[in-house]
Amino acid sequence: MFSNLWPRTSYFFKDFSLYLIIDFIFLILTLFLSFKILKFKFIDKKKKFYLSLVYTAFVIAIVFSAQEAYFRYVYDEPDALGFLNTSQKWTQRHVVLNNYFFRDRDFKEKPPQVTRVGIVGDSITFGAGIKNPDDRFSTIVEKKLQKAGENVEVYNLGRPGYDTDEEIEVYNSIKHLNFDIIIWQYFLNDIQPKVKSTGTRIIEINRDLPPLLQFITKKSYFADFLYWRFSARYQKTIYQLRTADLAQYQNQTRLAEHQAAIESFIKSLKNENKKIVVVIFPSLSFLGPDYPAREIHAQMAQFFQRNNVDEVIDFLEDLKDKNPQQLMAGKFDSHPNEFVHNLVAEKLFLVLAPLMKK
Numbered sequence: 182m183f184s185n186l187w188p189r190t191s192y193f194f195k196d197f198s199l200y201l202i203i204d205f206i207f208l209i210l211t212l213f214l215s216f217k218i219l220k221f222k223f224i225d226k227k228k229k230f231y232l233s234l235v236y237t238a239f240v241i242a243i244v245f246s247a248q249e250a251y252f253r254y255v256y257d258e259p260d261a262l263g264f265l266n267t268s269q270k271w272t273q274r275h276v277v278l279n280n281y282f283f284r285d286r287d288f289k290e291k292p293p294q295v296t297r298v299g300i301v302g303d304s305i306t307f308g309a310g311i312k313n314p315d316d317r318f319s320t321i322v323e324k325k326l327q328k329a330g331e332n333v334e335v336y337n338l339g340r341p342g343y344d345t346d347e348e349i350e351v352y353n354s355i356k357h358l359n360f361d362i363i364i365w366q367y368f369l370n371d372i373q374p375k376v377k378s379t380g381t382r383i384i385e386i387n388r389d390l391p392p393l394l395q396f397i398t399k400k401s402y403f404a405d406f407l408y409w410r411f412s413a414r415y416q417k418t419i420y421q422l423r424t425a426d427l428a429q430y431q432n433q434t435r436l437a438e439h440q441a442a443i444e445s446f447i448k449s450l451k452n453e454n455k456k457i458v459v460v461i462f463p464s465l466s467f468l469g470p471d472y473p474a475r476e477i478h479a480q481m482a483q484f485f486q487r488n489n490v491d492e493v494i495d496f497l498e499d500l501k502d503k504n505p506q507q508l509m510a511g512k513f514d515s516h517p518n519e520f521v522h523n524l525v526a527e528k529l530f531l532v533l534a535p536l537m538k539k
Contacts, residue, residue, distance in 0.1 A: 193254075196253070197249075197250065197253070199400065200246040200249055200250075201246075203242060203246070204242055204243060204246050207238065207239050207242040207243075208239065210235075210239075211235055211236065211238075211239040214231075214235045215232060215235060215236075218231045218232055218235070219232075245403065248403040249401055249402060249403045251403075252266075252267055252402035252403050252405075252406050253270070253402045256402075256406075257270075257271060257274065257312075258271065258310075258511040258512070258513065258514065259271040259272070259309065259310055259510070259511065259514050260409070260415075260511075260513045260514055261309075261419070261466075261513065261514045261515045261516065262384065262388075262415070262418060262419070263341075264388050264409055264415065264418075265405055265406060265409055266398070266399075266402045266405045266406075267402060267405075267406060270402075274312075275312045275313075277314075281355060283336070283337060283338055283339070283340075284307055284308060284314055284337060284339065285314070285319075285336060285337040288336060288355070288358055290358070291334075291358060291359045294332055295332050295333065295334055296331065296332060296333045296334075296361045296362065296537050297333070297334045297335075297336065297358065297359060297360045297361050297362075298323075298333060298334070298335040298336070298360065298361065298362045298363075298364060298533070299335075299336050299338050299352070299355075299358070299360035299362070299363050299364070300318075300319045300335065300336070300337050300338055300339065300363075300364040300366060301338050301339075301348045301351065301352050301363060301364070301365050301366065302338070302339045302340075302343075302348065302364075302365070302366030302367075302368075302460075303339060303340065303341060303342065303343045303344070303348070303366065303368055303371070304339065304340075304341035304342065304516060305339070305366055305368060305462055305516060305517060306318075306319065306337060306338070306339025306366045307337070307339030307340060307341050308337075308339065308522075309341055309510065309514070309516040310509075310510020310511055310514040310516040310517075310518065311510060311516075311518070311519065311522065314337075316519045316522060317337065317522050318522040318523070318525040318526040318529065319335050319336075319337040319339075320335070320337070321522060321523060321526035322335060322525075322526040322529045322530050322533065323335035325526060325527075325530045326530065326533060326534065326537070329530075329534060331534070331537055333537065336358070336360070338351055338352065338355070339366070344370065344371045344372070344373045344374070344375065344378070345367075345371040345372070345439060345442060345443060346374060346375040346442060347375055348365075348371070349442065349446050352446075356453075360455060361455065361456065361537075362455065362456045362457075362458065362533065362536065362537070363450055363455050363456070363457050363458070364458045364459075364460060364529065365457060365458070365459045365460070365490075366460045366462065367459055367460065367461045367462070367481065367485075368461075368462050368464075369426055369427065369430075369463075369464060369474050369477055369478075369481075370422070370426040371439075372426065372429040372430060372435065372436065372439045373426065373429060374435065374438070379425040379426075379428075379429070380422050380425055380426060383418060383421045383422055383425055384418065384422070387414055387417065387418040387421070388418075394408070410513075419466065423464065423467065423473070427473060427474055427477065430477050430480070440484060443484070443485075443488070444488055447485075447488045447489075447490060451489070456491045456536055457490040457491050457492075458490065458491055458492045458493075458494070458529070458532055458533070458536070459482075459485045459490050459492070459493045459494070460494050460496065460525065460529070461478060461481060461482060461493065461494065461495040461496065461497070462496055462517070463478065463496060463497040463500055463501070464515070465500070465505050465508050465509050465515045465516075465517065465521075466505055466509070466515035467505075468500060468501060468503070468505045468508075469505070472497070472501065475497070478495055478497050482495050491536060492532045492536070494528055494529070494532065496521075496524075496525065496528075499524060499528075500521070500524075507520070508520065508521050
């Protein structure tokens with residue numbers, strides 16, 4: 182217990198030193214000014230006024246420092262875009278990568294008689310917003326299959342921010358691990374190209390702050406949180422990303438390239454005798470009667486089916502009538518929460534159990 186106390190204490194004093202110094206300076210100034218005000222020959226009314234100003238400034242400094250400490254060391258939620266300092270802290274606390282730099286246990290050579298499942302995907306598969314990796318659908322479905330008597334390993338190959346082109350590269354870099362079944366998690370920004378992605382450009386522009394504001398938000402978690410929560414820039418970024426992603430499906434050249442890449446990848450998997458299950462996720466923050474991508478869901482599901490994948494599961498039908506806030510990992514994080522991961526695992530179990538016997 183005490184052996185861990187000193188490293189934590191020293192880290193706190195180093196990390197929080199700026200605010201401790203500022204609070205100390207405010208304390209000294211408050212005492213000094215209070216003494217001076219009381220010594221001056223002001224009428225009592227003026228003395229009370231000046232003292233109230235001094236103590237108000239001191240209280241503001243203390244409250245700000247307390248809020249800073251809260252957002253640095255207590256607040257524990259990421260945001261969907263990863264813009265906030267608190268999101269980076271969340272990643273440091275909850276994400277551990279394995280020997281292949283995936284958020285999973287170490288990967289190893291395949292033992293005999295084991296059915297190995299690889300789940301290719303982006304931040305949804307990775308488990309963005311999910312603190313315990315055991316609460317992701319990859320681990321849940323593995324446990325369900327093992328409990329049902331299957332000798333199976335499920336490897337999570339999710340990488341945040343990756344689109345189809347990069348996910349294919351990820352699989353090709355580790356296909357020597359010899360997967361029998363590939364689950365391909367698809368999201369409606371996966372059409373973005375690896376190079377010259379319109380989404381990447383939008384993120385770069387909107388997270389780039391003026392020098393002074395950038396300096397302040399880097400130094401203060403609390404100021405950073407306040408800026409992104411009360412600025413229109415964050416929601417503007419979300420809206421622009423959605424618009425840019427969906428616009429790619431109207432770009433016939435890009436759509437043709439995207440579908441050609443998918444078709445080629447499916448053919449290569451089929452040539453390796455892999456079974457393929459495609460899981461399509463909706464954008465949770467835009468669920469509702471006017472959900473803007475219904476036609477794209479249907480279009481891509483039909484495309485995958487025409488290419489003879491073993492199963493396509495579109496979770497828009499399961500989630501469309503639910504309250505988005507009850508499905509999201511956090512108030513400001515639209516990634517699926519544990520409830521959705523459990524729902525996905527339930528459906529995948531029903532698909533994989535008979536598929537493994539073929």
